[in-house]
Amino acid sequence: MPTESAMNGGVGTESYAKNSIYQRGIVETAKDIITEGINKNLDIEKLSSTSVNTFRIADFGCSTGPNTFIAMQTIVETAWKKFKTELSDSQVPDFQVFFNDRTSNDFNTLFASLPPERKYYAAGVPGSFHKRQFPKDSLHFAHSSCTLNWLSVMPQEILDNSSPAWNQGKIMYSGEKKEVLNAYALQYAKDLDSFFKARAQELVCGGLMALVVPTVPNPNHDLSSITFPSYDLLGTCLIELAERGRFDAAKVDSFNLPVYYTYPNELKAIIEKNQDFRIERIEVLNIPSKHHTNPDPKAYSLTQRAVFEGLLQEHFGSEFMDELFDLYTEKIEETAVLLNPKETSMVTFVLLKRVFRMT
């Protein structure tokens, strides 16, 4: 079953638009490195020799805003200045930005909140970024922030009680059970491969791609050190709801979070398998602590709710969501998981260039 649910829509209390400060911090941090990347790696002369009337940018997994607008403004302004400096005024192209996300994304909210003073023509593109969404050779810049950790489907063996990878009673992989981790990792590599194959068709030769990828540190020898206390806690809450008789315990066995956190070495290896892109830059982003402070339990719970509620209510039913996230908030308070975090998550930035075709 493909995972089709998107971030919470609208602009209400539980919306992604109102509960994505953490993700915004990442976007803010990536601004400088994206600006540098464009200035250094965007070959205006080569692009304009193929008569670019329109410079087309796509944000893959844009959600409802406002984070995507910050990222797109950075790219448009930097590229615009570079064109302006290196070409005559009449050769400066128009800019068009395509906001892509799953079809279930709340595009109405996205469109209603587009910055009125933007310097680009805007369009929304519904559909999974694991497939083609654009005509051949039609994009000059692709961007994606905090989205490539989502799997397109859950690997079957994780849901199969006869498989050694059966993830009973858990909703996330953990290093303890290697088969589960491997199933996640294999699906991730497949998904990234689909992503790169699709983008290789859509990007013009010389086009750039900036990816901001949620990762964990390179494991030394011990994969079991990779843990996600806050997701494990969410799993505990689901089990408790099952014990309260809200749904069968088997419901928890058949639910898994379709997210995987790769690590820089693995990410690099996956990219290098693809011959269409060259890595111009790869590095771990240094997210300043102001973007990284532990919010209060309620705010943290809302952030997770904005991201995972669609998925959870599809599986467990929308009637349990308030109870689930109230319990989650309580448990976060009790376990002090946020006050004393065993922090393993980090963010890796990659800048890629579509290499010239050998045909």
Place this chain on the structure above:
Amino acid sequence: MPTESAMNGGVGTESYAKNSIYQRGIVETAKDIITEGINKNLDIEKLSSTSVNTFRIADFGCSTGPNTFIAMQTIVETAWKKFKTELSDSQVPDFQVFFNDRTSNDFNTLFASLPPERKYYAAGVPGSFHKRQFPKDSLHFAHSSCTLNWLSVMPQEILDNSSPAWNQGKIMYSGEKKEVLNAYALQYAKDLDSFFKARAQELVCGGLMALVVPTVPNPNHDLSSITFPSYDLLGTCLIELAERGRFDAAKVDSFNLPVYYTYPNELKAIIEKNQDFRIERIEVLNIPSKHHTNPDPKAYSLTQRAVFEGLLQEHFGSEFMDELFDLYTEKIEETAVLLNPKETSMVTFVLLKRVFRMT
């Protein structure tokens, strides 16, 4: 005040998606003439000499579907066949369709109902078609059906009680008061001029534009013969609601339907003032009676509701809408306006070509 409200969203009982059979009949009727127009007037050789990798089509005022999908499929299939016949396989471009409507349009419903088997990449573009919405020289085909009768704003003098054009107690122009008609006609000409100026920038030279325009017959000498019994009836209902104390009578004076029905001679004259387009074909569409039968009063009332409710509730408040349209349905039954229509509305088809620039 610009008119920003769109057709009723969603797929429920009062939605445009469920209440646009009449408009669908027009789209169905236009299919053949559009196919002919593409086959005869689309100059594949000239277009491909400017290396078209992507053939880009925009539907201006697409609403929520499904009518727009029928029109877009006709255009894509016909153009695709023509490319396929006249060029080698490797030169056949990808197709990209842009669905444009006001920002308040329900794009979520539009995206969720996109035909899964479509042969084009889809994108939504929010914003008024009276302004630029696309990069320069980026479109090859523009389409618009049953939308150009909408004014961008109501002319001020119609709302001004010191003006001879004050439209007191009415919600639509009528030939009786020439000043009102003239104010509508003047705004229409301005709006069409903006529309053509914007499209002239967006369409490539040689690009085509197919317009299906709601019109009335050319008036002989008597403009007062132009009447809209069904709109007048809606006005009567609003006055009756004011008499019932639902709102002040002045509310009706300050409300007017921002729609104007041009006539073929006037439309032709407006287009010819614009030097950027050449008229390839202009004719009145012969809508077969199967698309034109008088539906029952309830269905007719729902069609009007799907189109005008957004506008009406913005002005009068959403709490009166059920009462208003119940009364409207009753009055349609009583006056037999549909059984014995004084039919003046018709539809004019125009095919335009973006002429080559003189620069």
